[in-house]
Amino acid sequence: MSKKKLNIAIVGLGNIGSYLYKYLITNKNILSKKNNCVLNLIYVSAKNKSKKRNLKINKKNWLRNYLDAAYLKKIDIVVELIGGSDGAAKKLVFASLKNKKHVVTANKALIAKYGDKLAKIAEDNKVNLEFEAAVCGGVPIIRSLKEGLIANKINKVYGIFNGTSNYILSKMDQDNKSFEDVLFNAKKLGYAESNPKSDLNGEDVAAKLKILSSLCFNSFINNNIHIEGIKNINQIDIINANKLGYKIKLLGCSEIIDNKVYQRVHPVLIEKSSYIASIDGVLNAVIVDGKPVGQSVVQGEGAGPEPTTSALVSDISSILRGNIKFPFSISNKERKKLIFKDISNRLFSVYLRLEVLDKPGVLSNITNIFSINKVSIKRLIQNPYRSKKFSSIIIITHKSKNESLKKIISKIQKKNYILKKPRLIRIGAY
Amino acid sequence: MSKKKLNIAIVGLGNIGSYLYKYLITNKNILSKKNNCVLNLIYVSAKNKSKKRNLKINKKNWLRNYLDAAYLKKIDIVVELIGGSDGAAKKLVFASLKNKKHVVTANKALIAKYGDKLAKIAEDNKVNLEFEAAVCGGVPIIRSLKEGLIANKINKVYGIFNGTSNYILSKMDQDNKSFEDVLFNAKKLGYAESNPKSDLNGEDVAAKLKILSSLCFNSFINNNIHIEGIKNINQIDIINANKLGYKIKLLGCSEIIDNKVYQRVHPVLIEKSSYIASIDGVLNAVIVDGKPVGQSVVQGEGAGPEPTTSALVSDISSILRGNIKFPFSISNKERKKLIFKDISNRLFSVYLRLEVLDKPGVLSNITNIFSINKVSIKRLIQNPYRSKKFSSIIIITHKSKNESLKKIISKIQKKNYILKKPRLIRIGAY
Numbered sequence: 001m002s003k004k005k006l007n008i009a010i011v012g013l014g015n016i017g018s019y020l021y022k023y024l025i026t027n028k029n030i031l032s033k034k035n036n037c038v039l040n041l042i043y044v045s046a047k048n049k050s051k052k053r054n055l056k057i058n059k060k061n062w063l064r065n066y067l068d069a070a071y072l073k074k075i076d077i078v079v080e081l082i083g084g085s086d087g088a089a090k091k092l093v094f095a096s097l098k099n100k101k102h103v104v105t106a107n108k109a110l111i112a113k114y115g116d117k118l119a120k121i122a123e124d125n126k127v128n129l130e131f132e133a134a135v136c137g138g139v140p141i142i143r144s145l146k147e148g149l150i151a152n153k154i155n156k157v158y159g160i161f162n163g164t165s166n167y168i169l170s171k172m173d174q175d176n177k178s179f180e181d182v183l184f185n186a187k188k189l190g191y192a193e194s195n196p197k198s199d200l201n202g203e204d205v206a207a208k209l210k211i212l213s214s215l216c217f218n219s220f221i222n223n224n225i226h227i228e229g230i231k232n233i234n235q236i237d238i239i240n241a242n243k244l245g246y247k248i249k250l251l252g253c254s255e256i257i258d259n260k261v262y263q264r265v266h267p268v269l270i271e272k273s274s275y276i277a278s279i280d281g282v283l284n285a286v287i288v289d290g291k292p293v294g295q296s297v298v299q300g301e302g303a304g305p306e307p308t309t310s311a312l313v314s315d316i317s318s319i320l321r322g323n324i325k326f327p328f329s330i331s332n333k334e335r336k337k338l339i340f341k342d343i344s345n346r347l348f349s350v351y352l353r354l355e356v357l358d359k360p361g362v363l364s365n366i367t368n369i370f371s372i373n374k375v376s377i378k379r380l381i382q383n384p385y386r387s388k389k390f391s392s393i394i395i396i397t398h399k400s401k402n403e404s405l406k407k408i409i410s411k412i413q414k415k416n417y418i419l420k421k422p423r424l425i426r427i428g429a430y
Numbered sequence: 431m432s433k434k435k436l437n438i439a440i441v442g443l444g445n446i447g448s449y450l451y452k453y454l455i456t457n458k459n460i461l462s463k464k465n466n467c468v469l470n471l472i473y474v475s476a477k478n479k480s481k482k483r484n485l486k487i488n489k490k491n492w493l494r495n496y497l498d499a500a501y502l503k504k505i506d507i508v509v510e511l512i513g514g515s516d517g518a519a520k521k522l523v524f525a526s527l528k529n530k531k532h533v534v535t536a537n538k539a540l541i542a543k544y545g546d547k548l549a550k551i552a553e554d555n556k557v558n559l560e561f562e563a564a565v566c567g568g569v570p571i572i573r574s575l576k577e578g579l580i581a582n583k584i585n586k587v588y589g590i591f592n593g594t595s596n597y598i599l600s601k602m603d604q605d606n607k608s609f610e611d612v613l614f615n616a617k618k619l620g621y622a623e624s625n626p627k628s629d630l631n632g633e634d635v636a637a638k639l640k641i642l643s644s645l646c647f648n649s650f651i652n653n654n655i656h657i658e659g660i661k662n663i664n665q666i667d668i669i670n671a672n673k674l675g676y677k678i679k680l681l682g683c684s685e686i687i688d689n690k691v692y693q694r695v696h697p698v699l700i701e702k703s704s705y706i707a708s709i710d711g712v713l714n715a716v717i718v719d720g721k722p723v724g725q726s727v728v729q730g731e732g733a734g735p736e737p738t739t740s741a742l743v744s745d746i747s748s749i750l751r752g753n754i755k756f757p758f759s760i761s762n763k764e765r766k767k768l769i770f771k772d773i774s775n776r777l778f779s780v781y782l783r784l785e786v787l788d789k790p791g792v793l794s795n796i797t798n799i800f801s802i803n804k805v806s807i808k809r810l811i812q813n814p815y816r817s818k819k820f821s822s823i824i825i826i827t828h829k830s831k832n833e834s835l836k837k838i839i840s841k842i843q844k845k846n847y848i849l850k851k852p853r854l855i856r857i858g859a860y
Contacts, residue, residue: 140578148570151743292736313581
């Protein structure tokens with residue numbers, strides 16, 4: 001039997017594209033064997049063709065223009081590694097799907113923004129749109145949700161989805177260093193990008209969470225989401241957390257309650273002995289609660305050329321095998337619109353740090369504000385500073401409405417005895 | 431477009447078969463939608479047709495004979511839930527594949543014993559042989575290895591693969607109870623079968639490990655394996671482990687070193703702070719070291735009708751989608767024969783417990799035997815019993831050849847001061 005042959009084009013030859021190219025050249029044979037389909041010719045395109053990449057690329061395999069990947073008849077699979085939700089990446093992926101090319105992408109911003117539209121085009125044209133590499137790199141969570149856990153009705157997905165922020169929080173804890181020091185080192189070591197804004201402000205986690213929610217709940221992508229990043233986490237909070245038996249982690253959490261979806265990204269104080277607390281450094285972990293499977297966990301490295309290549313190749317292989325699937329598990333016609341609910345009425349136990357002037361009446365004023373807003377205090381620790389003029393007050397609350405907690409903060413921060421913006425971190429909120 | 435239709439037969443209606451039947455009846459629609467293929471008629475067969483099962487099964491859907499599943503033209507997928515490596519299960523699966531039916535099975539004993547032969551028949555007949563449910567129930571590890579991690583060269587796979595033994599070890603630790611007490615309760619609660627022999631003697635883990643090795647290393651199933659179970663783990667060992675900062679877990683571990691395969695199943699002392707120590711109760715965890723992905727972990731419930739149904743349905747769905755794969759990732763022609771190496775020359779640090787008569791010269795004799803065999807002692811704790819006539823000696827060794835450790839035990843256990851068979855548990859051996 002003569003085997004099927006498919007031609008592939010890689011558009012974008014940065015760290016990931018270059019690694020993937022080398023991988024495919026080296027492993028063409030074994031991949032063709034495993035998938036019973038020949039991975040034939042590999043075309044490439046990159047912005048700066050003359051840049052030194054340490055790759056041996058035959059001249060005839062360079063595309064003249066990156067959009068040729070979408071238009072040339074001989075190309076079957078387009079791997080988009082340009083990045084960014086708009087511009088060239090958007091143009092390429094839309095055009096490729098419209099021209100009945102399978103698309104593999106690592107672009108979470110693009111999928112979070114245009115995933116619904118793109119999925120419809122892929123479905124109409126009976127081609128695959130695969131994005132395993134867009135969510136948690138080497139963690140094969142997308143395939144697990146679409147295939148391994150296909151039987152399940154999932155009501156909750158949560159976990160640690162950003163390696164950079166997890167690395168920073170872990171290092172602040174382990175090495176007793178400030179946010180700025182750790183970030184500086186992380187950049188030097190390549191664990192943080194030169195502009196890590198979206199890693200630190202929670203946007204990266206939010207994009208991944210939107211994609212996961214949509215896959216878990218068979219729904220369209222919902223852009224409503226509560227986002228807090230880790231920029232305001234101070235070393236003192238890490239130290240306090242430690243004393244109280246917690247670690248601080250940036251979690252993404254999406255769940256269905258009464259047919260409404262709650263999506264949120266924020267730091268959480270997590271009991272040291274719990275599973276999530278054990279996920280340190282650049283690791284990612286995705287936890288899914290479903291029926292009938294119960295709780296299912298997938299864990300691995302979340303970023304970098306190696307894990308991302310593992311994900312891209314799993315997508316490419318799926319296409320080689322002719323494993324045609326709906327991009328979001330289910331036909332566009334069957335996907336639901338879920339109503340988003342914000343967390344105002346959700347109950348959280350929180351850690352609150354207030355930096356105050358140490359003068360008579362302050363504590364009584366604070367506790368009074370709590371009492372008026374019906375939030376009861378579980379624990380209060382006042383640490384005076386050496387100067388004795390200032391002190392740091394840590395308050396652990398019982399479970400209270402998010403709304404009430406917000407009100408308390410907005411009241412307190414107007415007081416003249418408050419020196420810095422109060423810091424709130426939810427406890428065990430997953 | 432009219433959709434493809436496939437007919438399925440479930441053979442065996444025990445706990446799992448009954449749960450699966452109900453699941454498929456209830457979720458026919460959504461599965462057909464997700465896989466773009468109609469799951470049409472569901473036939474069943476069971477040993478005792480008249481047994482009360484609380485299932486509504488139409489008379490015409492009962493097969494007259496279980497082997498009809500293999501021979502009737504209208505049946506496309508056979509789900510074998512009879513169990514056992516031989517007898518009816520074997521007959522059914524061989525016959526079904528020979529008749530070009532896809533087969534889905536939860537039968538690890540069958541796959542561990544006849545997997546290679548069955549895979550060849552499946553390949554020759556271009557049908558799927560799927561066995562996600564045979565290894566770690568709800569943990570989608572088989573699919574992850576064959577698809578999500580397809581890009582990787584794997585050199586090691588290990589983890590906790592048996593829920594019953596893990597439950598017993600966890601409970602002995604948490605509740606400070608004896609092996610017998612915990613086992614008695616586990617049977618009552620349904621966490622152990624009435625005859626849990628293969629769970630406790632390591633055979634169940636061994637069968638799963640053989641299957642995983644074969645998938646990870648693209649090799650034929652290798653039946654050489656070192657097996658120790660948990661039957662000899664005493665409460666006193668759990669208490670000692672705890673004092674030393676460890677938990678005891680039954681691990682399966684398979685790895686390639688110098689092109690040879692090492693397969694072993696035995697209890698291991700594991701540092702409390704490590705990830706594997708956090709896997710308690712009936713949970714299973716599979717850890718894979720591969721390139722380029724790095725370390726990848728999948729965790730979930732290992733047994734019971736619900737997780738097993740999740741696995742079976744993922745296999746059925748894969749067939750509905752036409753995702754034809756080689757049963758062991760790669761063609762029969764490409765699978766390798768790996769040479770097995772036993773652990774004689776491997777180095778382990780071990781915990782050794784000796785129950786001895788407390789008389790002069792005993793300790794010096796023991797330490798002398800260690801010295802002759804060139805095993806150096808890292809730590810020695812002697813606990814005299816109240817009577818003062820006997821004492822318990824705990825020895826922690828530095829890394830030493832397994833062979834030498836075995837020699838020491840065989841020497842020591844012949845001595846007249848030894849009261850019980852010495853107990854050896856390897857430390858951190860993964």
